[in-house]
Amino acid sequence: MKGKPGWKDIPRGGMILEAGNAATYHTGDWRSQRPVWDPEACTHCLFCWIYCPDSAVRVVEGRMTGIDLDYCKGCGICVNQCPKAGALKMVPEDTAAAG
Amino acid sequence: MTQVQAGVSQGRRVALTGNEAVALAMKQVEPDVVAAYPITPQTDIVQYFSSFVADGQVRTEFMTVESEHSALSACVGASAAGARCMTATSANGLALMWEVLYIAAGLRLPIVMAVVNRALSGPINIHCDHSDSMGARDSGWIQLYSEDAQEAYDNLLQAVRIAEHPEVLLPVMVCLDGFIISHSLENLEVLPDEQVRAFVGTYRPDVWLLDAARPVTMGPLDLQDFYFEHKRQEAEAMARAVPVIEEVAAEFGRATGRRYGFFEAYRMDDAEVAVLALNSTAGTARYVVDRLRRRGVRAGLLKLRVFRPFPQRALADALEGLAALAVMDRAEGLSTAGGPVFVEVRSALYDRARRPLTMNHIYGLGGRDVGPDQIEKVFDDLLQAVECGEVRRPVSHLGVRE
Numbered sequence: 126m127k128g129k130p131g132w133k134d135i136p137r138g139g140m141i142l143e144a145g146n147a148a149t150y151h152t153g154d155w156r157s158q159r160p161v162w163d164p165e166a167c168t169h170c171l172f173c174w175i176y177c178p179d180s181a182v183r184v185v186e187g188r189m190t191g192i193d194l195d196y197c198k199g200c201g202i203c204v205n206q207c208p209k210a211g212a213l214k215m216v217p218e219d220t221a222a223a224g
Numbered sequence: 225m226t227q228v229q230a231g232v233s234q235g236r237r238v239a240l241t242g243n244e245a246v247a248l249a250m251k252q253v254e255p256d257v258v259a260a261y262p263i264t265p266q267t268d269i270v271q272y273f274s275s276f277v278a279d280g281q282v283r284t285e286f287m288t289v290e291s292e293h294s295a296l297s298a299c300v301g302a303s304a305a306g307a308r309c310m311t312a313t314s315a316n317g318l319a320l321m322w323e324v325l326y327i328a329a330g331l332r333l334p335i336v337m338a339v340v341n342r343a344l345s346g347p348i349n350i351h352c353d354h355s356d357s358m359g360a361r362d363s364g365w366i367q368l369y370s371e372d373a374q375e376a377y378d379n380l381l382q383a384v385r386i387a388e389h390p391e392v393l394l395p396v397m398v399c400l401d402g403f404i405i406s407h408s409l410e411n412l413e414v415l416p417d418e419q420v421r422a423f424v425g426t427y428r429p430d431v432w433l434l435d436a437a438r439p440v441t442m443g444p445l446d447l448q449d450f451y452f453e454h455k456r457q458e459a460e461a462m463a464r465a466v467p468v469i470e471e472v473a474a475e476f477g478r479a480t481g482r483r484y485g486f487f488e489a490y491r492m493d494d495a496e497v498a499v500l501a502l503n504s505t506a507g508t509a510r511y512v513v514d515r516l517r518r519r520g521v522r523a524g525l526l527k528l529r530v531f532r533p534f535p536q537r538a539l540a541d542a543l544e545g546l547a548a549l550a551v552m553d554r555a556e557g558l559s560t561a562g563g564p565v566f567v568e569v570r571s572a573l574y575d576r577a578r579r580p581l582t583m584n585h586i587y588g589l590g591g592r593d594v595g596p597d598q599i600e601k602v603f604d605d606l607l608q609a610v611e612c613g614e615v616r617r618p619v620s621h622l623g624v625r626e
Contacts, residue, residue: 139444140440141444142438
């Protein structure tokens with residue numbers, strides 16, 4: 126809790142005074158595992174994009190380009206529904222971070 | 225009791241019930257929003273106010289809702305949006321507001337609510353005791369108690385100023401005794417509309433949800449990293465309400481001649497024994513004090529007006545010189561350690577080198593009448609304790625059939 130402002134320096138009653146600040150709140154830090162994408166194996170069927178509950182699959186011009194780790198909570202739905210073995214797999218966060 | 229001084233506004237003398245007095249104060253304040261649901265014995269307030277709205281005497285947005293939970297929720301939303309809001313309730317209606325009470329206080333919304341004190345069910349009962357507001361004592365609301373219709377009227381006007389003060393921003397309950405005060409007709413002095421408007425002024429929130437130029441979020445999830453800091457702020461606001469309550473009372477006193485404090489000490493200067501009571505019982509106790517004084521008993525009364533924030537130090541100053549004190553609780557509390565007022569008053573005396581013997585009389589539950597003879601019995605208990613040098617029964621039930 127150190128480094129955060131004290132009670133005298135925060136808005137009253139939990140108010141958030143800055144509009145649109147959700148963009149700076151990265152829910153991806155909840156993650157214990159992350160999906161790792163293999164561009165070589167991917168067929169760009171975009172099932173992962175359709176199913177992702179957090180819109181964390183990045184698609185550019187109809188093609189999968191990777192996972193937005195700022196918002197991916199590591200639920201694994203993308204990996205679960207991916208029809209191409211090996212195109213997406215779940216890896217523990219510490220392993221992935223080390224790798 | 226109050227003495228009108230020369231040079232202050234005399235207002236108008238009228239005969240009103242407690243509920244009519246509260247409704248009139250609300251009409252004169254003319255809040256932006258009133259959201260309420262009827263419940264005995266508060267119903268009159270909402271009923272009178274709704275006729276003011278229907279007759280075009282106020283421009284208030286009057287929201288009829290399906291429950292007290294919704295009534296206070298609507299006030300929370302409207303207050304957050306920037307409106308001056310009021311409501312009123314009793315007993316189970318207050319209980320149904322429970323979670324929203326904490327939200328109103330936690331979000332620091334200056335809502336003013338009249339609470340017409342009534343016993344909580346069960347068994348079901350519609351008459352006066354303080355179990356409703358005493359149960360809400362830790363919800364973060366300021367609580368003002370009113371001996372009579374005059375005080376209910378005066379407290380309601382002051383409540384607006386206290387709640388909306390930038391150093392406070394907490395909701396305020398104005399409590400008055402169900403039926404005993406709410407439905408009894410008495411003479412009181414009411415202020416001219418212009419004087420009320422000048423006293424309460426215009427509510428100008430610093431932050432409000434409908435301010436499109438400065439969009440804000442209110443009531444977001446507040447977890448381990450910030451909730452505690454926000455509760456610390458709330459505690460600070462309650463502490464800062466202390467001087468504000470005094471300032472507002474002083475200004476009200478200058479304007480009306482009617483003086484208010486955290487409590488009234490009646491014939492306490494040389495008192496040996498005293499009772500401490502809230503609301504209408506204080507009137508009966510004052511009469512008993514006078515009766516005993518005529519018989520040479522050094523009796524006194526401490527009438528507590530503000531229970532939240534609790535005036536711990538000032539109370540101890542006023543009480544420490546007594547030989548014995550009886551605290552009268554119109555709520556059981558069911559802790560086995562005494563009623564809520566007793567526990568806090570006794571705790572206030574703990575640090576004093578000199579302190580009175582203390583005892584607690586739980587009385588008047590479910591509207592059980594308490595008359596002068598019963599209060600005299602409390603003084604008998606006090607005198608006996610002084611004579612024995614000890615309190616044999618620290619907590620007793622006054623006026624219950626054995």
